[in-house]
Amino acid sequence: MHNRSSTRAQSLRVLAHPLRTRLLARLRLAGPATATQLAADLETNTGATSYHLRKLESALLVRDTETGDGRRRVWEAAETASGDTEPRTEDEKSMEVWLQKDYLEYFASRADQWIARQHESSFAWQRICGLCDRPLLVTTEQLVALDAELTEVFERYRRIGAGSPGARRVTAYVDLLPVDLPARATANRP
Numbered sequence: 001m002h003n004r005s006s007t008r009a010q011s012l013r014v015l016a017h018p019l020r021t022r023l024l025a026r027l028r029l030a031g032p033a034t035a036t037q038l039a040a041d042l043e044t045n046t047g048a049t050s051y052h053l054r055k056l057e058s059a060l061l062v063r064d065t066e067t068g069d070g071r072r073r074v075w076e077a078a079e080t081a082s083g084d085t086e087p088r089t090e091d092e093k094s095m096e097v098w099l100q101k102d103y104l105e106y107f108a109s110r111a112d113q114w115i116a117r118q119h120e121s122s123f124a125w126q127r128i129c130g131l132c133d134r135p136l137l138v139t140t141e142q143l144v145a146l147d148a149e150l151t152e153v154f155e156r157y158r159r160i161g162a163g164s165p166g167a168r169r170v171t172a173y174v175d176l177l178p179v180d181l182p183a184r185a186t187a188n189r190p
Contacts, residue, residue, distance in 0.1 A: 014059035
């Protein structure tokens with residue numbers, strides 16, 4: 001039986017490689033590309049890139065757009081399913097923690113690049129882009145609604161600038177974190 005939990009576990013296992021997470025992030029961020037373009041962007045070789053793209057394809061995380069010619073395949077990130085509510089196994093929890101930390105490292109490197117090079121952009125872009133936080137006070141239900149609204153807004157703007165002169169790709173990192181983290185469980189607690 002091939003259920004959502006086994007698909008999730010396969011995806012997590014496939015993503016447990018730094019180059020694969022970078023390939024998927026690059027495709028999500030900048031759009032479709034060939035293995036050669038991805039190798040150049042990520043400073044690796046095309047053989048490794050092609051191999052890891054096929055692994056990502058086997059987990060349904062990327063797909064061939066079928067717009068390439070001959071052996072030149074053009075890859076894109078697959079749409080991700082949302083709403084997964086099944087409990088995680090301990091292995092899945094460990095893999096998710098690793099992936100979240102890897103994603104945080106990737107985000108930090110992207111933010112660092114922006115900070116170092118922001119002066120190369122117009123003042124309008126400098127004023128809007130970058131890091132900020134907006135403290136909120138919400139219930140669990142309101143947090144779920146906020147996440148759904150943000151997802152809807154991002155989807156509405158996803159390709160709105162296509163074909164417009166001066167349009168640039170941006171990415172929005174959303175990190176809804178509780179300010180007061182729950183106390184850690186200790187070994188001495190009953």
